Amino acid sequence: MKTKSYRSKHMSGKTYLKVVGNGFEAGLILNGMPVFVGNFIHSKEANLWFGLMNREIRQFSRKYSVGSKFPKTWFAQFVKNHLYKTYYAFLDRIVTGYTKSFGRAVLRDTRKYKQIRKNWSSSERTPFLKVA
Numbered sequence: 001m002k003t004k005s006y007r008s009k010h011m012s013g014k015t016y017l018k019v020v021g022n023g024f025e026a027g028l029i030l031n032g033m034p035v036f037v038g039n040f041i042h043s044k045e046a047n048l049w050f051g052l053m054n055r056e057i058r059q060f061s062r063k064y065s066v067g068s069k070f071p072k073t074w075f076a077q078f079v080k081n082h083l084y085k086t087y088y089a090f091l092d093r094i095v096t097g098y099t100k101s102f103g104r105a106v107l108r109d110t111r112k113y114k115q116i117r118k119n120w121s122s123s124e125r126t127p128f129l130k131v132a
Helices: 043-063 072-117
Strands: 002-007 012-020 023-030 033-040
Touching: 002 043, 012 043, 023 043, 023 072, 033 043, 033 072, 043 072
Parallel strands: none
Antiparallel strands: 002 012, 012 023, 023 033
């Protein structure tokens, strides 16, 4: 488990990255309340997101500093919305890469199937059927 702590005069936060089941979970806890949670299957992506999330939190806290009378729940919601926006933009970049690689793999497998299919007789070809 990896953690990183943040503190100002009025607020404290902690980011974490931990193994959960067969995947990974990255999150942010502000003043003891979970604000953000993201799940990943691969550790490479989880570690990339953990670094990006920490960088975003540092930049966000520099740009939007808070005082003692600032509503903490509203600020937590503001941070949450910003992190989720960044998280889904990150996932879009990741998923686009997978879409391209799996699209190429399907084309390659389709070509190979057409070559192999020429050697089968019609009695051997059976489609998948719904079973009761």
